Amino acid sequence: MPSKAVSHAHANLDLADAVGSFTRHLRAENLAASTVATYVKALNQLNSFLVQQGMPTDVAASGWLPSQPSPRSSSFSISSSLTQ
Numbered sequence: 001m002p003s004k005a006v007s008h009a010h011a012n013l014d015l016a017d018a019v020g021s022f023t024r025h026l027r028a029e030n031l032a033a034s035t036v037a038t039y040v041k042a043l044n045q046l047n048s049f050l051v052q053q054g055m056p057t058d059v060a061a062s063g064w065l066p067s068q069p070s071p072r073s074s075s076f077s078i079s080s081s082l083t084q
Contacts, residue, residue, distance in 0.1 A: 015047045015057040 019040060026036045050057045 013059040018059050019043050
């Protein structure tokens with residue numbers, strides 16, 4: 001699969017700011033409301049932890065953006081990146 005370039009629109013995307021976009025994505029994938037709520041809660045907890053520890057929350061700088069889409073869809077899958 002060809003690599004997907006990181007958009008310049010994401011160049012300064014903060015984790016807290018990305019949660020809204022990710023939430024819309026999860027809803028578009030028709031995930032259960034409880035699943036969306038759990039994911040959002042986990043991301044908010046992660047963001048709080050990173051801020052408390054003085055760690056970066058910039059998504060692009062942290063390498064959190066995918067370089068390849070998952071085989072299932074155009075969205076990123078952690079499980080696919082762990083098996084590569």
